[in-house]
Amino acid sequence: MTLLDSRKTLGYLAYLGYHGDAREALKVTKTRKAERRRGRVQRSVFLCYVLGAAGSGKTSLLRAFVRRPVLPHYTPTTRVLSVVNTVEVKGSERYLVLQEVGSNFQEELLRDKRRLEMCDLLCFVYDRSDANSFEYRFDVPPDVYCRQLGLAPPLSVSVMTQPTTDIFNTLTDIAMHP
Ligand SMILES: Nc1nc2c(ncn2[C@@H]2O[C@H](COP(=O)(O)OP(=O)(O)OP(=O)(O)O)[C@@H](O)[C@H]2O)c(=O)[nH]1
Ligand SMILES: [Mg+2]
Known part of the structure; x- marks a missing residue:
């Protein structure tokens, strides 16, 4: 809060x-800039906006983070949804806040410089079983897109069959060392 x-x-x-x-x-x-200059991340709370196509699994990822069960029915998110939990990165405890804004408000968020500056990280979610879920926004496949931007390849997670702890560690680690 x-x-x-x-x-x-x-x-x-x-x-x-x-x-x-x-x-x-x-x-x-x-400021993040000052922290990075000193090479030491002091902040312990990180904000990550979770973006992606409607129905791609954003809410499910947020719920997995706070260890809530998978919902049996799909309910579109209409209000801002925020969750927080602790994550251990290389022996130190940090807080990660994941925030989903609802797919209709993403464009607005991405144009808002002040709100973008508030976050430490953007997490784009897409559904591997649905080509449209990435392509509606980008005109190249996910791995090519990441390569072009010099990003690590997309991470694959399933809230149904896999533990998801690793992805939250990875997200926090990237926020600390962008
Ligand atoms: N098999 C499988 N289904 C998933 C996974 N994650 C989410 N789903 C299903 O995908 C549907 C949509 O999930 P949500 O998490 O509500 O999607 P969302 O991106 O928050 O959707 P909006 O709020 O409308 O933007 C639900 O029926 C979920 O049960 C997953 O990892 N594996
Ligand atoms: Mg949602």
């Missing part, structure tokens, strides 16, 4: 009777 809406946290602190300078109750991290 503090990451996404620090005013609300300050409001709650006041409500709960916190005395003193409430701003000192929050930890303000250095």
Whole structure:
């Protein structure tokens, strides 16, 4: 909550009777640029926007992260959905916040410089069993697309048959070392 809406946290602190300078109750991290210059990532909370075609599995990935069972029926996401959990990366504990905005609001998000600057990472989800789920946005196949941008190849996950812990570690690791 503090990451996404620090005013609300300050409001709650006041409500709960916190005395003193409430701003000192929050930890303000250095900019990512400054952290990278020093070569040491101090921040412990990372924000990742989860994007991709409708029905590609974004909500399922978010639910897997917070160990909720797979839903039996597909329900499109219409409101912003955020989940948080801890992830261990190379012996240190970090928090990863995954946020899905709903497929109708993605274009808007990607045009909004301020909101893009808030996030540490973008995670694009597509359904391997449905060609349209990647191609609606890009005109080359996923592996070619990644190669052209110098990104690691797409990761394959299944919330039905595989544990998904690795992917959340990988996401956090990339956020820490982009
Ligand atoms: N077999 C299989 N089905 C999956 C997997 N992930 C999601 N699904 C199914 O795909 C459907 C859509 O999943 P959602 O996670 O709701 O998709 P979404 O991307 O959040 O969709 P929107 O909110 O409409 O954008 C559901 O019926 C899921 O059960 C997976 O890893 N394997
Ligand atoms: Mg969804």
